[in-house]
Amino acid sequence: MSFICPDDPDFRICLIRFENLLAIQAVAEEGQWANRWSSEAALRDQVAEKDVVLQTFLREKRDGVVRAHRCLVLFSNREPLGSGGITTLDLPPSLMESFERLDRDSDVRAALLKFFSIAGVGPGALTMVGKTWKGSMERTPTVGSDELALFARRLEVAKRDLDRLVPGRRYYDVYHLIFGIDCGLGGESASRAFHSWMVKRDGSSRPELIWAVPGDRVVACDQPAVA
């Protein structure tokens, strides 16, 4: 991931219609992108059917090719009326490029950038919200006790054989091993429930980082020696 600077060609601020946001959500769901709402219903539950402003701020490259843009999304809350929210969303570059940009000249760009900057850190009506887990956080994506016990048993098996399964015990590899165990069990529900539990426990404002991006988690967690 690399930050997008205002002078970069892929920096852009766009005003999009609510329908466009639904389209982004559909693409994100199809691609299972990390930053998205858990469902269209969850999006509709949170976002008012009004225009939305996007600003690109991160790019993910693979093999020199931009694979995705992460955007700040400024939207009107469905409720309470008059309030707003800002969050992040991933989308492919082709989709981003299809939107008409607002920042067509440098003055407008600077003003809008300032606006986003204030919105992102200010204590006003705008709040940074989590969305991927919004719906499930409220319903708590708990996992059946039998399923959890089975997942725990398989995890124990893997832990005993960790050096063979993941030589070097690198964190990212261990993460993928555990995710693989959950997928092999036929779900992802145990790791999703674990994720949600971790979010609640550690109270992070960036829930997607707790478990899915362990490198950032090292910074975000409560271990002073590492932070």
Next chain:
Amino acid sequence: MSEEENRWAVDLVFERFNQFRHDPSASGCLSGEKSRLADMKTIGAYLPWLQRLHGMFVINRTFTGTCAFFNGFEVGSSRKWTEAFAERLPRGVAAPEGVAWPDLVLSAALGPGFTWAQAPRFTPEQDAVACEGLFTLLNRFLDGSVHFPTADHGFTGITDSLSGDDDVPGGR
């Protein structure tokens, strides 16, 4: 991430999971939001998704991460397939019995001398070639192909620029 951070983070995951497991609020009913992949318990059913959305399953798209996912999948599904996969992979003369399947994949995909132990130092390009090789070989295995190519395997690109030394040339 330093070695110390890595060790701490790995331990933390298992410790947290134990806490999670014994937390009464963590068990109960299913959320009803099961993944669309919920019924895909075989690697054959998962593989097309994994190839198409590699970065979603293996966020850094590395060879070691992909191997870890597959090993985890086998543990989770309790359907052993990596052993049979390894038996069908081309085996170099020097490869001893019981050598890990990722080593054999690397040997087939990148050339003799490349090992799983070297893989953490692969460049993104090397990871990409190794993963492509893994997917190709795995697809052939699942298709029931008995014989894998042992030479001119078609995984071109960086192969010619690599040697089988202990250090990975150009690796990280």
